[in-house]
Amino acid sequence: MVHLNVKKRKMSRHEKAKSGFLDTWFGRPKKTGGGVERGYDTVPRGAEPRADDEEPSAAAEYRSKVDALDDAQLQRRFEEMLSDMNLSEEKKAPLRKYSKDQKKQMLVAYKFVNAQEGRSKFEKPSDYVAYLSQPELSVGKLHSCLENLRIALTNNPLSWIEEFGPKGIETLLTTLNLCYTNDSRYDRVQYECIRCLSAILNNTVGIRTVFECREALPVLARSLDARKPHCAMEAAKVLAAICLIPNGHEKVLEAITMAGESSRKPRMLPIVEGLVTKAPESLKNGCMQLMNAIITEPEELEFRMHLRSEFMRTGLYDMIDELRAGAEGSRQIQMNVFDTHAAADQDEFLAKFDDVRVDFNDSNECFELVKNLVLDTPAEPYLLSILQHLLFIRDDELIRPAYYKLIEECVTQIVLHKNGYDPDFRATQRFNIDVQPLIDGLIEKSRAEEERKVEELKSKLEAAIAARQEAEARAAHL
Incomplete structure (x- = not known):
C-alpha cells in the first residue's frame, strides 16, 4: 500500500x-x-x-x-x-x-x-485556480496546493464551492490529465486531485457542477489503474458513490466506456484487474463496491444480467471462486452482495421459463434453452438462418473474434435498447451499418492486444532466463 x-x-x-x-x-x-x-x-x-x-x-x-x-x-x-x-x-x-x-x-x-480575507496565500477559489494554472509547477508545489484546496473544499460553505465552479473543476481536470502523462512522481498529485473531486461531489452544488462538465467523470475513470492502487481505490470509491445518485449510474457507465475506448481495452477490465490476487485488499474492496454498484443499480432485469455477464467474460469468471475463498471482512460483505443479487436475478429470470435450471455461463445450456424456446414456432427458421450465417464467418483467428464481438454488440443494443424496437422490421427500418470499418477497427485492436501479450510473455521469459542464469552462477561457486 x-x-x-x-x-x-x-x-x-x-x-x-x-x-x-x-x-x-x-x-x-x-x-x-x-x-x-x-x-x-x-x-x-x-x-x-x-x-x-x-x-x-x-x-x-x-x-x-x-x-x-x-x-x-x-x-x-x-x-x-x-x-x-x-x-x-x-x-x-x-x-x-x-x-x-x-x-x-x-x-x-x-x-x-x-x-476574513487575506490571511493566507490561498483564500478565495480564484487564488487556487490562478496558482494551479501556472505552467511548470513542481510536484511538491502542486501537491501542497491541492492538499490545501481539498481542506478548503471540505471546510468552506457551499457558496465557496459554487464560486469554485466549472473553472475550478476544469483546472483540476487539467492537473489530473497532467498526471497521466508523467512518471510516478505525480502519483501523490493524482491522488489529491481525486480527493478534491470527491470533496466537491459531497454536496448537491458540487454534484450539479461536475455533472454539467462532460469531461469530468471520463477523466476520473482513467484513474482506475491497478498499477496505481491508491489512486485506483479512491477513484473506485468515488465512482461507486456516484452510481447511487440520480442519473449517476448512466454517467459512470458513459465515463468508463469512454475511458475504455481511449485505452483500447474492454471498459470493465480496469475494475476486474483491481480484483486480482496480488492487488491490495483496499483496492479489491473498492473495485468490488464499484462493480456491485454498476450491476445492482439498474431497474431492468435484462440490463443487470447483461452488465454481470460483461464482467464475467472480461475476466471475473476465472477468478470468482478464488475471490470467494479468500473473502473476509469488507470484501466478504461485497461478495455476499454480488452472490445474493446474482441469485435473485437468476430466480426472477428463470421464472419466465417455468423454473428450468440453466447455467448461463455454459454455452451448451444456453443454446439448448434458446433452441427449445423457438422449437416449432415461426421464430425457428430465423434462428437456423442466424446459425447458418455464423458458419460463413472466415476461419481466421483474428477476424472471427472481431465478427462475434460486433454481432454481440448489435444484439445487445437491440435487446437492451431503452425504447425498444418495433418487432415488425420493415425495409425502411433495417440497420444501415458499414461493417468493414468496424471490423477493421476490431481486428486492429485484436492485433494490438496480441502484440501486448507477446511482449508481456517475452518480458516474463527474459526474467525467468535471467533468474535461472543467476541460480546457475551461484551454484557454480558452491
Whole structure:
C-alpha cells in the first residue's frame, strides 16, 4: 500500500477561529479553563469580532442590522446560514431550537468567520485556480496546493464551492490529465486531485457542477489503474458513490466506456484487474463496491444480467471462486452482495421459463434453452438462418473474434435498447451499418492486444532466463 507523506501546515488565525466556531456550535464542546464543559447554549469565545480582526464600526453596524431583523427575516437568514454550511438535517435540528438572541449571535459569529480575507496565500477559489494554472509547477508545489484546496473544499460553505465552479473543476481536470502523462512522481498529485473531486461531489452544488462538465467523470475513470492502487481505490470509491445518485449510474457507465475506448481495452477490465490476487485488499474492496454498484443499480432485469455477464467474460469468471475463498471482512460483505443479487436475478429470470435450471455461463445450456424456446414456432427458421450465417464467418483467428464481438454488440443494443424496437422490421427500418470499418477497427485492436501479450510473455521469459542464469552462477561457486 502506498503511503503519502503529507506535511502538516500551521493553521492560520482564520482557520483556528473557524475551527473553534464549528467545534462549539456543532457537537464538539471543549473544556474551559475551569474544567467546565461548554454546552450548546453559549456563544463561543473568540467567535465574535475583535478590534484587530474587523473594524469596530463595521462589526457594530452588522450587529445592529441583525438586531433589527423581525422574526420572519431572522428565521430566513438563519436557514440560509445553515444551508450554506451544508449541514445535515440531524445537525440542523438542535440549532433551530435556539432562542432569538442565540440565533442572532450565531449569525454575527458566522459572518465574522467567513468575512476574513487575506490571511493566507490561498483564500478565495480564484487564488487556487490562478496558482494551479501556472505552467511548470513542481510536484511538491502542486501537491501542497491541492492538499490545501481539498481542506478548503471540505471546510468552506457551499457558496465557496459554487464560486469554485466549472473553472475550478476544469483546472483540476487539467492537473489530473497532467498526471497521466508523467512518471510516478505525480502519483501523490493524482491522488489529491481525486480527493478534491470527491470533496466537491459531497454536496448537491458540487454534484450539479461536475455533472454539467462532460469531461469530468471520463477523466476520473482513467484513474482506475491497478498499477496505481491508491489512486485506483479512491477513484473506485468515488465512482461507486456516484452510481447511487440520480442519473449517476448512466454517467459512470458513459465515463468508463469512454475511458475504455481511449485505452483500447474492454471498459470493465480496469475494475476486474483491481480484483486480482496480488492487488491490495483496499483496492479489491473498492473495485468490488464499484462493480456491485454498476450491476445492482439498474431497474431492468435484462440490463443487470447483461452488465454481470460483461464482467464475467472480461475476466471475473476465472477468478470468482478464488475471490470467494479468500473473502473476509469488507470484501466478504461485497461478495455476499454480488452472490445474493446474482441469485435473485437468476430466480426472477428463470421464472419466465417455468423454473428450468440453466447455467448461463455454459454455452451448451444456453443454446439448448434458446433452441427449445423457438422449437416449432415461426421464430425457428430465423434462428437456423442466424446459425447458418455464423458458419460463413472466415476461419481466421483474428477476424472471427472481431465478427462475434460486433454481432454481440448489435444484439445487445437491440435487446437492451431503452425504447425498444418495433418487432415488425420493415425495409425502411433495417440497420444501415458499414461493417468493414468496424471490423477493421476490431481486428486492429485484436492485433494490438496480441502484440501486448507477446511482449508481456517475452518480458516474463527474459526474467525467468535471467533468474535461472543467476541460480546457475551461484551454484557454480558452491
